[in-house]
Amino acid sequence: MGKPILIEAILVALGLLAAGSAVAQTPGDAQRDPARTEVWKPVPAVVATPKDAAPSDAIVLFDGKDLSAWEAEQGGNAPWSVAGGAVTVVPGSKGIRTKRRFCDIQLHIEWRTPAKTQGFDGQHRGNSGIFLQDLYELQVLDSYGNPTYANGQAASIYKQAIPLVNASRAPGQWQAYDVIWKAPRFSQGGGLVSPARITVLHNGVLVQDDTVVSGKTEYIGAPSYSPHGCAPIYLQDHDAKVSYRNIWVREL
CATH class of the missing domain: 1.20.5 (Single alpha-helices involved in coiled-coils or other helix-helix interfaces)
Incomplete structure (x- = not known):
């Protein structure tokens, strides 16, 4: 059994x-x-990110050698000086802008204000600016122990948005901005559909967090929008020998 x-x-x-x-x-x-x-497609494109170099899909605007990607404010060859891997403002020569036009971008740009500050303060100390689409200014200024109006210090959206913190390094030291720029959208009739937005890291620190830009930069008066398309990146001559290097963008 x-x-x-x-x-x-x-x-x-x-x-x-x-x-x-x-x-x-x-x-x-x-x-x-x-x-x-689990989602298998689409498979993201591979982007190489070599150390101390631009990503493989970036458009290099300045690699320390020449200004072939830039032109003078009024057209013609860019008049700023190139030496030691950097381009430096020639005071009185006016600004320079990219030959290429951009809308939505990721921008990396490094900058340095003059080491000698004696006799200069406020907006007169290491002043320049990075204009997205030729109209909207991300302020460049020596803001290391240099009081000025908060919406005009380094990393401000000039006369519009105060940075979350002051991440400035001492004058004469290289600094970096990493920017995500979303261009404004306009209707066929010219009305504003959506404003520009900007995120900025200053020396690796978040200083503008998806900030809404109120309109084009104005020195006097309130900002406003007028319809436009893609436009150059413009670097400002504000009578200070500010230097730039390692400039590249990725179109988004």
């Missing part, structure tokens, strides 16, 4: 396994299958 009992036990065990398998295949359990939430 021992063998029939053993066979019966085996059959019971197999029945329980089959029942368990049937339960595992119920619709409710299928919803908990991790594969149901």
Whole structure:
């Protein structure tokens, strides 16, 4: 009688396994299958990120060698000086702008204000500016121990948005801005559909967090929008020998 009992036990065990398998295949359990939430396409493009170099899909605007990607404010060759891997403002020569036009971008740009500050303070100390789409200024200024109006210090959206913190380094040291710029959108009739927005990291520190830009930069009066398309990046001559290097963009 021992063998029939053993066979019966085996059959019971197999029945329980089959029942368990049937339960595992119920619709409710299928919803908990991790594969149901795996998305395989589209596969993101590969972008190489070499150390101390621009990403492989970036447009290099200045690599320390020449200003072939830039032109003078009034057209013609860019008049600023290039030496030691940097381009430096020639005071009185006016600004320079990219030959290429941009809308939405990721921008990396490094800058340095003059080390000698004696006799200069406020807006007269290491002043320049980076204009996105030729109209909207991200302020460049020596704001290291240099009081001025808060919406005019380094990393401000000039006369509009105060930076979250002051991440400035001492004059004469290289600093960096990493910028995400979303261009404004206009209707076919010229009305504003959505304003420009900007995120900025200053020396790796978040200083503008998806900030809404109120309009083009104005020295006097309130900002406002007028319809426009993609436009150059413009670097300002504000009578200070500010230097720039390692400038690149990625179109978004």
